[in-house]
Amino acid sequence: MSAVVLPRADVPLGDLPALLLPAYGETVTMVGIVMAVVLVIGTPLGVLLHNVAPGGLYERPALHTVLSWIISIGRSLPFLILMAAIVPFTRFVTGTNIGIAAAVVPMSLAGIAFFTRIVENALRSVPPSIIQVARAAGGSNLQIMRSAQFGEAVPAVIGGLTIQVIAMIEYSAIAGTIGAGGIGYVAVTYGYQRFDNTVMLATIVILVVTVALVQVAGDRLVRFATPQKRLQRA
Amino acid sequence: MISLRHLTKTYGRGDASVTVLDRLDFEVPTGRIAAVVGPSGAGKSTLAQCINLLERPTSGSVVVNGEDLSGLPEKRLRDARRRIGTVFQSSSLLSRRTAAENIALPLDFLGVTPQETRSRVGELLERVGLTDKAGHYPFQLSGGQAQRVGIARALALRPSILLADEATSGLDPDTTRSVVGLVRELRDDLDLTVVFITHEMDTVRQVADTVARLDHGRIVEQGSLVDLLTSHGSRLGRSLQPRRGHAGPEAGTRTWFVTYDSTTVPGDWIQRVTADLGASVHLLGASVETVHGVNTGSATLGIGTEDDARVVAALARCGLSGTPDHSAATFGQTDERILAGALEDAA
Numbered sequence A: 001m002s003a004v005v006l007p008r009a010d011v012p013l014g015d016l017p018a019l020l021l022p023a024y025g026e027t028v029t030m031v032g033i034v035m036a037v038v039l040v041i042g043t044p045l046g047v048l049l050h051n052v053a054p055g056g057l058y059e060r061p062a063l064h065t066v067l068s069w070i071i072s073i074g075r076s077l078p079f080l081i082l083m084a085a086i087v088p089f090t091r092f093v094t095g096t097n098i099g100i101a102a103a104v105v106p107m108s109l110a111g112i113a114f115f116t117r118i119v120e121n122a123l124r125s126v127p128p129s130i131i132q133v134a135r136a137a138g139g140s141n142l143q144i145m146r147s148a149q150f151g152e153a154v155p156a157v158i159g160g161l162t163i164q165v166i167a168m169i170e171y172s173a174i175a176g177t178i179g180a181g182g183i184g185y186v187a188v189t190y191g192y193q194r195f196d197n198t199v200m201l202a203t204i205v206i207l208v209v210t211v212a213l214v215q216v217a218g219d220r221l222v223r224f225a226t227p228q229k230r231l232q233r234a
Numbered sequence B: 001m002i003s004l005r006h007l008t009k010t011y012g013r014g015d016a017s018v019t020v021l022d023r024l025d026f027e028v029p030t031g032r033i034a035a036v037v038g039p040s041g042a043g044k045s046t047l048a049q050c051i052n053l054l055e056r057p058t059s060g061s062v063v064v065n066g067e068d069l070s071g072l073p074e075k076r077l078r079d080a081r082r083r084i085g086t087v088f089q090s091s092s093l094l095s096r097r098t099a100a101e102n103i104a105l106p107l108d109f110l111g112v113t114p115q116e117t118r119s120r121v122g123e124l125l126e127r128v129g130l131t132d133k134a135g136h137y138p139f140q141l142s143g144g145q146a147q148r149v150g151i152a153r154a155l156a157l158r159p160s161i162l163l164a165d166e167a168t169s170g171l172d173p174d175t176t177r178s179v180v181g182l183v184r185e186l187r188d189d190l191d192l193t194v195v196f197i198t199h200e201m202d203t204v205r206q207v208a209d210t211v212a213r214l215d216h217g218r219i220v221e222q223g224s225l226v227d228l229l230t231s232h233g234s235r236l237g238r239s240l241q242p243r244r245g246h247a248g249p250e251a252g253t254r255t256w257f258v259t260y261d262s263t264t265v266p267g268d269w270i271q272r273v274t275a276d277l278g279a280s281v282h283l284l285g286a287s288v289e290t291v292h293g294v295n296t297g298s299a300t301l302g303i304g305t306e307d308d309a310r311v312v313a314a315l316a317r318c319g320l321s322g323t324p325d326h327s328a329a330t331f332g333q334t335d336e337r338i339l340a341g342a343l344e345d346a347a
């Protein structure tokens, strides 16, 4: 791809929407699919990880160690390397190693590892006395996890979710560099390889605004989910 | 009725194991409020967790209303727990649930219908005097209000047993008094059997019918509150007496430490003792209160005579027991060990 050096010719302003809007749609699709997978798998995994830990509802120290190590490995690989390392797996799952479908696999894996830790961390912040209260009130383990652990941790989970979405937007841009499409792909092919400053600037503005909006939305949700913040006019 | 037999709880195994409760025997008759006191780390919370079976005893039995709970399988254990209401320290409300929703927690877990839950929660809120706070979140409640919510929640499933572990710790004295008053009122109305665990002796004097002292994993001393407060031979009784500082003795007097030692101490005992001895009696410090209709307390006196035997006899005629405080004596030297021992025990 990078072998061909095109003459420098910025995309005219009028053509920007036609170029950026579909790319933005691809980014949103990628992040959306990944977030759905991450929520569905990462949430129960985080709850499980927390509860097989010593002091959890189903203490299984050995299982906790194994799970924790797997997740740590997933978390420690830089995303670019993870993406390259699992190409055979990606091809096996999606039948391709290019495009949105191929990007979703490594993004989901990295995202699940990320979110599992976020959920675990959020649950850990719930005081043990609250769990005792729920047990004494006659709750089953499932009820305790839902009402006491998750119920109390909701603001922390939403806060983590915000960080997660922003990280996934970043990952999608990285995935874009290997041809996954989306804003990242446009930034690399036009902005980087063709030195098209207009496109480069436009993609930066779009990413900054998107991340800022996600952060504002996340902060609002956290506020809404925390009675003290919702009801006290600062 | 709660009956603990040879209750043993050991944490860990092998060399690292700690036996927190050691073949403990304890009984609380139906409708009684039993206070359990003991130093920090004595195993009070462990005892509470063994009674409501949040922790399984290592051995021994926990019999509640005739049923041995210690051997039940996990599923039945949950039903058993529902018959025991537990009040925790005041901070244990779910922060994202309103007062009403917190009280409804055990009903939610049980799967009670929404209408039934609503009416039961309404009843309970009224019972603890918080009807107007139903929609308040924990951060909007004072410590005392939060603890009332905790009590209402503990009573949601109409338990016959109420277990309170340091339920008033961290509350100011007035709030403690009102929460304790509520517990006694509820006991009277609902015929609850209450185990009230605390390290605050002032609270014990307000709440308890009987008091037990837990130390080294066993109940080492117990008795009815009035008996303990009026029999100075008991170490637990002495530690229940409030100790306040007192003024120093005047020249020519000896300091005496006096405790109410019967249930019939006359109100004018100072005059009587003064007349009896024909010597001056200075009141240097005192703490007297009525517990279950009986006057109890202690006083520090400065008495202007050297005749210890006469003083002891004069005090005894009023139902008091006295020991001279030699460390502070302005004349003579007598047995210093008695009072030193008493003070040490009380600490």
Ligand SMILES: Nc1ncnc2c1ncn2[C@@H]1O[C@H](COP(=O)(O)OP(=O)(O)O)[C@@H](O)[C@H]1O
Pocket (backbone or CB within 6 Å): B011, B012, B018, B020, B038, B039, B040, B041, B042, B043, B044, B045, B046, B047
């Ligand atoms: N889960 C546990 N594992 C190991 N040791 C424990 C555990 N819970 C309590 N202990 C120990 O048991 C002793 C009594 O604790 P606790 O019942 O909380 O005392 P108290 O409530 O009287 O202060 C302490 O020495 C504590 O370290």
Ligand SMILES: [Mg+2]
Pocket (backbone or CB within 6 Å): B044, B045, B046, B166
């Ligand atoms: Mg304790």
